[in-house]
Amino acid sequence: MMRLLLWRLLAVLALATGMVGVVLPGLPTVEFLLLAAWAAGKGWPALERWLLAHPRFGPPIRQWREHGAVPRHAKWLATVTMAVSALLMALSSLLLWAKLLIPAIMVAVLVWLWRRPEPPGPGVRRTLDVRR
The missing domain is CATH 1.10.287 (Helix Hairpins)
Structure with a gap:
């Protein structure tokens, strides 16, 4: 149970940091979204699916996972x-x-x-x- 909460916490923190990066120049967005999707895959599959299906954030995450691109x-x-x-x-x-x-x-x-x-x-x- 504790491990699940830690994965979810990491996913939420990475997602929040990525969202700040959308509006704050110099702070990366995609890198934090990659981290959020990875952590969500460990402890919050619904969030991972949402990120992968998102029209703006999903494509770079899928490109990285499929091709390292x-x-x-x-x-x-x-x-x-x-x-x-x-x-x-x-x-x-x-x-x-x-x-x-x-x-x-x-x-x-x-x-x-x-x-x-x-x-x-x-x-x-x-x-x-x-x-x-």
Whole structure:
């Protein structure tokens, strides 16, 4: 019972944070929705189904689950957002180590992100890659 409550709490917190990210620039939305759907799948199947069926939030969650895919527009948005954040940090009064470390982490995340596949176009079926 306690484990179920913890999964539900994580799902609700991630969903709430994702909803804040819808209106607050710089706070990611999809990442928190992915976390919410994952946690809901562990302890709140009805919420998971609702997220997967949602017209706006469902497609990116399904694309991630089916293909590990990130749309190109999301990659560009993340790149621009991180570049602006790094510039603002460089102009701020942060300590030098933070001005160097945080952008380095951002670059590592961007390298990983841009290496993710993009979702297949509409009408494209998933096929098995059978190599002989």
